[in-house]
Amino acid sequence: MTTLLALGFSPRKNGNSDLLLKAFIDGAKEAGAEVETVYPRRIKIHACLECGGCDEAGVCVLQDGMEALYPSLIEAERVVVASPVFFFGVPSQAKALVDRCQALWSRTRLFPELKKPRGRGFFIGVGGSKGKNVFTGTDLCVQYFFDAIGLPKGMGQLVYSRVEAKGSIREHPTALAEAREAGRLFMN
Numbered sequence: 552m553t554t555l556l557a558l559g560f561s562p563r564k565n566g567n568s569d570l571l572l573k574a575f576i577d578g579a580k581e582a583g584a585e586v587e588t589v590y591p592r593r594i595k596i597h598a599c600l601e602c603g604g605c606d607e608a609g610v611c612v613l614q615d616g617m618e619a620l621y622p623s624l625i626e627a628e629r630v631v632v633a634s635p636v637f638f639f640g641v642p643s644q645a646k647a648l649v650d651r652c653q654a655l656w657s658r659t660r661l662f663p664e665l666k667k668p669r670g671r672g673f674f675i676g677v678g679g680s681k682g683k684n685v686f687t688g689t690d691l692c693v694q695y696f697f698d699a700i701g702l703p704k705g706m707g708q709l710v711y712s713r714v715e716a717k718g719s720i721r722e723h724p725t726a727l728a729e730a731r732e733a734g735r736l737f738m739n
């Protein structure tokens with residue numbers, strides 16, 4: 552059975568990206584997936600200090616909630632990120648998680664033999680505005696996060712703009728059904 556690592560990047564519990572992530576997970580479970588769900592908002596994650604510690608051994612020298620998460624990030628063959636757009640990026644708690652994956656980037660630079668081609672990623676995005684570049688920054692951040700943890704940069708995605716009030720994604724005519732179907736297909 553393939554495990555899905557589901558990452559909910561919003562600081563807002565039960566907000567729009569959480570609801571989309573839950574629908575995606577429901578679909579993945581329908582396809583037989585086991586799911587590990589991680590919300591950076593619930594974990595103590597210190598910001599990357601760019602101290603250079605991971606340049607030496609490919610391991611982060613900071614000791615916090617990331618220690619328990621690194622093995623899943625290295626092993627997961629299916630990873631979904633659900634994130635709101637915050638100033639064209641990802642929320643700061645989630646950005647700390649992403650930045651701390653510099654250690655994994657260093658690891659495969661130091662030990663290329665550890666880089667095994669595996670799996671794929673999926674990005675679910677929500678933003679409040681309607682501009683055409685709403686998702687550009689967040690999309691790039693998530694792509695390079697996938698790259699750092701050893702997944703291909705090319706990723707499936709579902710994005711919804713003009714969604715702002717908490718839970719208002721429920722009023723979208725198709726979003727939750729699309730997320731559920733995407734989750735089901737992602738595990739095949």
Ligand SMILES: Cc1cc2nc3c(=O)[nH]c(=O)nc-3n(C[C@H](O)[C@H](O)[C@H](O)COP(=O)(O)O)c2cc1C
Pocket residue numbers: 561562563565566567568569634635636637638639640677678679680681685714715716717718
């Ligand atoms: C600090 C902050 C920054 C935001 N920046 C953007 C932005 O740059 N572009 C945008 O379209 N929406 C922006 N939004 C709106 C959120 O992306 C939107 O409300 C989204 O639906 C929140 O999803 P959530 O309920 O999963 O947290 C911002 C919201 C906050 C609180």
